[in-house]
Amino acid sequence: MPRPPSSTDALRRLIGLRWLSIGVMLGVLLCVPWLLDIPLPGAALLPVAATLIAINAASMLRLAHLGDDVRPAELFAQLCIDLAAWSAFLYFTGGATNPLISLLLPLVAIGAATVPGPWAWSLAVLAVAAYSLLWDFNEQLDIYDSGLAVHWHLAGMWLTFALSAGVIVWYVVRMTAAIRSRDQALAEAREASLRNERIVALGNLAAGAAHELGTPLGTMAILAGELARNPALDDDTRADAELLRTQIAHCKTILGGLTLRAGSLRAEGGTTMAADAWLAGITQRWRSLRPHVPLATRIDCGTPPPLLVADATLEQAIHNLINNAADAEPQGVECAARIDGAQLVVEVLDRGPGMPAGLQAGRDAVASPGPGLGIGLLLAFGAVERCGGTIAFTPRPGGGTIATLSLPLSALQP
Structure with missing residues (x-):
């Protein structure tokens, strides 16, 4: 049976996405000054990536040692950490003018697919607030060629859109597969429950039959015994009567054990x-x-x-x-x-x-x-x-x- 999705699976997916965020941040720090000749404040940005690495390591240890009790509030806190990290990263790299600001949108989409409605709406409000603040509060980068700046800004918007689309599709596909797995597990559990109800009903019928059959089987045993002792019978008929008496004894033994056997995985007195x-x-x-x-x-x-x-x-x-x-x-x-x-x-x-x-x-x-x-x-x-x-x-x-x-x-x- 497929294992149904859990909040632990959601936390693992968030940890994986955070590693992607760390990779994007470090990639920007390494590539932008080299390819675009745009200086970046590494002294301010490296601590942001380092903090995310430390938080991700702590989250992995939490999963390994504290079990599966992951609450929606914890998932919301994890998303808020990512939102705060990207807000800090964007603050030092141009704020709302940085095309990477579109990466706040996948965080909102992932939150909507991960946490309950009130938490998802709260995350959306925080993302809009962060975008609004970065509009006026930011550290602008020194770009000397304004025409080249517009070109690279448009290229950055395209790259950010492609990355956002890929992240959203990946996460939604994973979530959809998890939901299908859960639905299949629920359907199988429902089917097993219905089958068990039929078995319980059959057990009740068996208990009633055992009670009702006790008397006629006792009568049959007496008659079979008297028939087997009849001296007028030939040997073949007497052998058949003995076999009949033996079979009746087996039936009485089976009926007598129904009480011990019914509804028990290991019957009482099992050796x-x-x-x-x-x-x-x-x-x-x-x-x-x-x-x-x-x-x-x-x-x-x-x-x-x-x-x-x-x-x-x-x-x-x-x-x-x-x-x-x-x-x-x-x-x-x-x-x-x-x-x-x-x-x-x-x-x-x-x-x-x-x-x-x-x-x-x-x-x-x-x-x-x-x-x-x-x-x-x-x-x-x-x-x-x-x-x-x-x-x-x-x-x-x-x-x-x-x-x-x-x-x-x-x-x-x-």
């Missing part, structure tokens, strides 16, 4: 275990629930494997991915897990028909049984994103889909 043992337990529990679908596993978490906290919501996410793959291809699925740098990567592979065209995985839920994508996938995305992980779907060579779940180890380790 620390090796990554390979955690993943092996997930796949083994899945096999017990769907014994008729072959599941091939390849788990390689290194030696020794990292220790993880058994996260119930992530267990359910992996379970749902395997379940969706089994729905897409009941003849058999594969599950591979490995450590890739600082991430745990789990891949679920099937030979099904692939992802439906136009489906936004993690945002849409398919109501029909269809190709094995539904509410479980939506819940899986919610659980993984809360841990800072991702789920990606790619076509499998030869047909089918590869679901890749990537989880940062830092979010799973104790």
